[in-house]
Amino acid sequence: MTPPGPCPPPEALHRLGADSLDVGGFLALEAHVAECACCQDRLDRLARHEPTETSDGPRPAPARPAEVPGCVLGAELGRGGSGVVYEAVQPRLGRRVAVKILAGGPALDARARERWLREARAVARVRHPNVVRLHEAGEHDGRLYLVLDLIPGGSLRDLAPGPIPPRDAARLVEAVARAVEEIHRVGLLHLDVKPSNILMDGPADAGWEGRTPMLSDFGIARDEAEAFEASVSGTLGARGTPAFMAPEQVDGRPGAIGPAADVFALGATLYALLTGRPPFQGASAIETLDLLRATEPPPPRSLAPGVPRDLETACLKALQKAPSRRYASAAALADDLRRWLDGRPIEARPVSAAGRLARWCRRRPAPAALAAALAVTILVALAGLAALWRRSEHQRGLAEAARVRALRGEATADDAVADLVALLRRSVEVPGQFSSERTDDATAAVLDLTAKLRRTPALVARHATAIAAMEMGLANIRDRNGARDDALRLMDDAADLVAATLARAGAGDDRVQAAVRLADIVMRRGGSQQDRARFAAAAEDLRLAERTLAPHVDDPRAYDALAALRHLRIYLARAAPAAAGPEPGRAPRTTADPILNLVDALAECEARGPGSPTAAAWEALDRVPAATRLPRTVELLLADLAAREICESTDADVRDGDRFDPEATARRILDGFDAGLARLRPSPTRTEDVLERLSQYATLQAIAARRAGRLDEARRSARWTVALGRAIGRRDPRSAGPHLLLGRAFEQESKIAWRVPDEAAVERSLRVALAEMTLALALAPDREDTRRSLAGLREKYLRLAAAEPES
Structure with a gap:
């Protein structure tokens, strides 16, 4: 084997084994070593000592010093x-x-x-x-x-050269995970959690239950914000120990390294304790890194059959390659291990067979295509055999086989639709394109799909509603980007698809769900028509929604849609009385339901606009029994009302620039925030709702001042928002809402800086906004609004880097 060029010096090989190179140098050196047997042997000798990045190259160990002060x-x-x-x-x-x-x-x-x-x-x-x-x-x-x-008991690696009992492994990793969570709480990333960095405190002859794990060696620890900035700029490099590094540490993807990297290392440590070996162990350091990037770890039970299934599930969840699929925090992993130790069900769930198959297909597209062709051939052959069997005397057996095939066919259709929806969603996140270009591609693909599906009479109702929901999501994006005609076309298509399904649906849950979905689509289309002053078309959509919901007016599953309908009818009557008709009131119902009465009060209050009395709405809420579950639309309307009251109280402060004190304003708003939550019967969901609505109101306040040329007033709006977000963040560090509030406030500061103009201030504000939105998404990975806001900020930052002006 001829190496490609001269061999690197020993110092460079040591850095590859220790993972202390930047990403470009790491990949170049890795390519050389892959072709050079001599360098592979030298690197393997380094790798056997499980090196960790602590310097730019090997240094001689220090001579024994004569003294150290005080020691x-x-x-x-x-x-x-x-x-x-x-x-x-x-x-x-x-x-x-x-x-x-x-x-x-x-x-x-x-x-x-x-x-x-x-x-x-x-x-x-x-x-x-x-x-x-x-x-x-x-x-x-x-x-x-x-x-x-001084921890004299030795490291966990020295004391556990092979597997240890599962309960002891879970207890030790739970304790270390609590320590890692505290590290994250103070804003640090350890980035080198592994058995050799866990020292065991306790008597030398004590069992595992008599020893306490102590996490050590912060040699490559980074401040979380510093790690994010360094990974965005590409200066962080690949650092850590190969067998215990998260994939994002190896790849150095911009902005990807966060607390999830330490969660992965905790999972790798648990895996090593359960099986006696790391999850990825190649014949060389290069092979270990290749395994880490491209393969899934063997299930622990395949190496140690005595490992309990739930413990294996928790371990593999922490080892997911995508950070968003791991535990949300080290505390979440510790809590699941504690549940298992206490004999309670864990929250993690094993990856299904369909999920494992999908991952294998993505990693091995060519064998997957051959397997699919073979499956089709087998199905065709089975169909031919079935035709022959129907002529035989075993009619009962044939009927049972046909039923089984039908169930399998429906499950296959379910998986196909789910995979297609996921594929189209991923197409909206294609790198190298701006969001407008990505949504153009996704819109064309969706419309082509639905045109084919409408030619399938047996389309299952849940498939139609899933695809319609995807179309409405794209329509929202198109509407925000100003492509309103494309948005209406998508809404029309979604309404036609669900209407056809509703016409075929029988009585039962499918019919109620299809009716609610259709009403929701046409109401959103009506709202879009009203925004464009097409009042007649908006009124017709609302009448269609009312006819669709009329058979289900007393069904709690329709309350959300009925609340939205009442809300839109009042707005239409206010904007265009002639189009709304003489009776624009509520949908007919047969019972005096306190929830629908609350909906009426909220809609009337919002229709009267800012500054109007709100007592009637709060009195209506008091009449709803405390144990009653409120529909989601009603919860959002209540959050909107509370946030509006809070934000209106800041108008005088923002206008009075001479005596404006953002901290004092924030403290007063925080008192109003707590009072509003008390009225709303507090819950984590309602807290996040009020914070979301409050951030929207504050953003609108800053936008209105900025567009009117009152830049000082816009800055004051952004400043009290920042002060409030930091105050709430200190009080509740695990909430995503304060970070969302801060992200939007700093985004407004960047827009104000554009008006000056001050490009350096624009960049600073955008970087902080990106960091806050990234933290919000890490704390609440399922929030679509946060994901959209983060995508928008990334696009603004890319346009800034490309020297494109802010629109």
């Missing part, structure tokens, strides 16, 4: 690429400690010193019973040192 050094406890750890005694305090002397001595460069200082600061910020404490950091005779707790 008397004893036996050497261990050494590695970053330095040597000694047992020591502090005579003045009578305390045994561990002293870590950094390799390199007086010749250390500025970058190594910066990394040492970062490690010291990281350890000092964390206070947790399962994290090794830092007592002192300093420099003596040109050597940098850290004085840490």
